[in-house]
Amino acid sequence: MNLLTDDFISTTVGKISLKEILTSETDYQLQYAFDEIQLAMLQLLASLSTVVLKPSLEELKGYLKQGLTVAQYDQALDKVDLQWFDEACFMRSPLPEGGKGADAPITKMISGVECGTSPNALGLFSEISNADHACPDCTHVLNYNLHMNIKGECFGPTGATGIRGGGAISTLIASKDIKTTILANTVAVDYFDSLREIESPNNKLMWQDPMQGEIYYAHHIGLERGLFALAYHIDFSVIDAPCVCDVCGHESSQSVQEFTRLKYKGSYGSTKKGRDGNANWWPHPFTPITTKEEGIFPVCARDQNWQSWQSFSSYVLAQETEKSLSTPAFVVHQYRKLATGGGNLLIGGNIADQGSITGRIYDLYSMPEHWDNDKLERVTKVIDAGLYVKDRLSQAFNKMFGAGYDKKFVSGIKITAMNQYISNAQNIVQQLLLDVDRKEARALRKEALEQLKIEAITIYRALMRKYQNDLPLFKALSKGEKVLLAVNKVKA
Numbered sequence: 001m002n003l004l005t006d007d008f009i010s011t012t013v014g015k016i017s018l019k020e021i022l023t024s025e026t027d028y029q030l031q032y033a034f035d036e037i038q039l040a041m042l043q044l045l046a047s048l049s050t051v052v053l054k055p056s057l058e059e060l061k062g063y064l065k066q067g068l069t070v071a072q073y074d075q076a077l078d079k080v081d082l083q084w085f086d087e088a089c090f091m092r093s094p095l096p097e098g099g100k101g102a103d104a105p106i107t108k109m110i111s112g113v114e115c116g117t118s119p120n121a122l123g124l125f126s127e128i129s130n131a132d133h134a135c136p137d138c139t140h141v142l143n144y145n146l147h148m149n150i151k152g153e154c155f156g157p158t159g160a161t162g163i164r165g166g167g168a169i170s171t172l173i174a175s176k177d178i179k180t181t182i183l184a185n186t187v188a189v190d191y192f193d194s195l196r197e198i199e200s201p202n203n204k205l206m207w208q209d210p211m212q213g214e215i216y217y218a219h220h221i222g223l224e225r226g227l228f229a230l231a232y233h234i235d236f237s238v239i240d241a242p243c244v245c246d247v248c249g250h251e252s253s254q255s256v257q258e259f260t261r262l263k264y265k266g267s268y269g270s271t272k273k274g275r276d277g278n279a280n281w282w283p284h285p286f287t288p289i290t291t292k293e294e295g296i297f298p299v300c301a302r303d304q305n306w307q308s309w310q311s312f313s314s315y316v317l318a319q320e321t322e323k324s325l326s327t328p329a330f331v332v333h334q335y336r337k338l339a340t341g342g343g344n345l346l347i348g349g350n351i352a353d354q355g356s357i358t359g360r361i362y363d364l365y366s367m368p369e370h371w372d373n374d375k376l377e378r379v380t381k382v383i384d385a386g387l388y389v390k391d392r393l394s395q396a397f398n399k400m401f402g403a404g405y406d407k408k409f410v411s412g413i414k415i416t417a418m419n420q421y422i423s424n425a426q427n428i429v430q431q432l433l434l435d436v437d438r439k440e441a442r443a444l445r446k447e448a449l450e451q452l453k454i455e456a457i458t459i460y461r462a463l464m465r466k467y468q469n470d471l472p473l474f475k476a477l478s479k480g481e482k483v484l485l486a487v488n489k490v491k492a
């Protein structure tokens with residue numbers, strides 16, 4: 001099986017090839033049991049499409065407008081050294097001689113499934129039997145996911161931190177159908193290189209020319225090399241036993257239940273050691289970043305109660321504060337440059353805490369038809385309204401600290417209520433953005449303030465009712481209510 005020519009992509013109507021998905025008139029639906037793997041597959045397909053097409057910005061614009069023909073795909077494929085995309089070697093750098101790998105069940109490749117024994121290894125789904133057989137085709141997306149999206153800590157001391165840092169948020173363009181989505185996340189080579197201004201980085205794949213040394217300098221890593229950057233030597237043991245794959249749901253005559261891996265010794269600029277050694281951040285095209293005095297960091301989900309809407313503005317427009325600069329992912333930046341219109345934004349990632357996965361982000365946001373500054377401001381106005389109300393709500397709750405109770409007790413009440421607002425606001429913000437093309441910025445902001453205010457007041461008054469017989473707390477909450485209601489006076 002070769003990833004650039006053969007059928008390995010699972011869809012609701014069976015397995016298809018990259019060429020079919022990119023050139024067909026059919027809008028295929030990917031079929032993977034976990035949204036995490038679905039997201040990883042989109043990343044993998046866009047990366048493979050970049051390797052095949054190597055488009056310039058102008059060519060990519062053409063593909064997005066007119067589609068990609070079979071002849072164009074074949075012509076581009078002629079220039080690719082296919083051997084490196086064969087299933088036996090794709091992203092599988094062999095273990096060094098004498099190197100002893102660590103074995104693990106295939107389950108471990110799906111972060112969120114609990115299969116560790118250490119006390120801090122917790123997952124989102126506890127049934128290991130939900131994912132203990134994979135077909136050989138699916139090992140590629142599992143392997144890619146391990147390298148790009150799973151935090152090294154989830155593997156304890158044998159875990160490695162990949163080029164994206166592990167646990168980074170992905171922001172992908174979600175277009176009208178699957179092929180346009182893949183093309184919209186394909187990287188325009190000339191534009192990517194022009195932003196980097198690097199003379200001649202090594203563009204050989206890492207399983208063709210493995211990384212050496214202790215520090216993996218970003219300026220040595222070319223686009224294709226970085227898109228499939230390795231953090232582990234890895235091998236999958238394929239057995240001749242039929243299975244129904246737990247990842248894609250298709251029948252297979254062979255199955256995989258275990259894999260062996262050994263981490264690479266060097267450090268990327270995504271780690272502290274790499275930063276200290278001046279490795280610098282490799283600009284992964286799917287990752288928004290934050291630039292601080294201490295270095296460049298991929299944007300990650302914070303904790304279990306974090307919701308993506310709170311940082312959404314910084315995923316679409318650069319934002320500067322005193323201490324940091326947030327920059328949207330390259331694909332978002334590129335999409336604005338392509339100006340083809342009609343894309344939404346998909347935000348995905350894991351929320352990890354040490355060895356545990358405590359949550360998943362998989363949020364789709366409606367975006368304006370055209371991504372110019374003026375239209376994107378409508379988006380940021382909605383987010384700002386949500387953050388403003390959140391701030392007022394927080395200040396209102398702070399009055400409780402004056403009631404004379406134990407600080408821990410009071411902050412417990414506050415945190416629970418704030419998290420409820422943050423969580424409910426996620427749906428409200430996503431709903432409001434459905435109207436982003438139909439409503440002017442002012443009207444949209446007004447509506448956002450109105451709806452989010454009602455949400456905050458509802459949460460607040462429920463708490464007042466709960467503590468109506470607790471006089472000191474009730475009095476404090478009444479004081480706070482005035483702070484919250486001041487939201488009414490804000491001009492939209």
Ligand SMILES: [Zn+2]
Binds near residue numbers: 010134135137138245
């Ligand atoms: Zn499968």
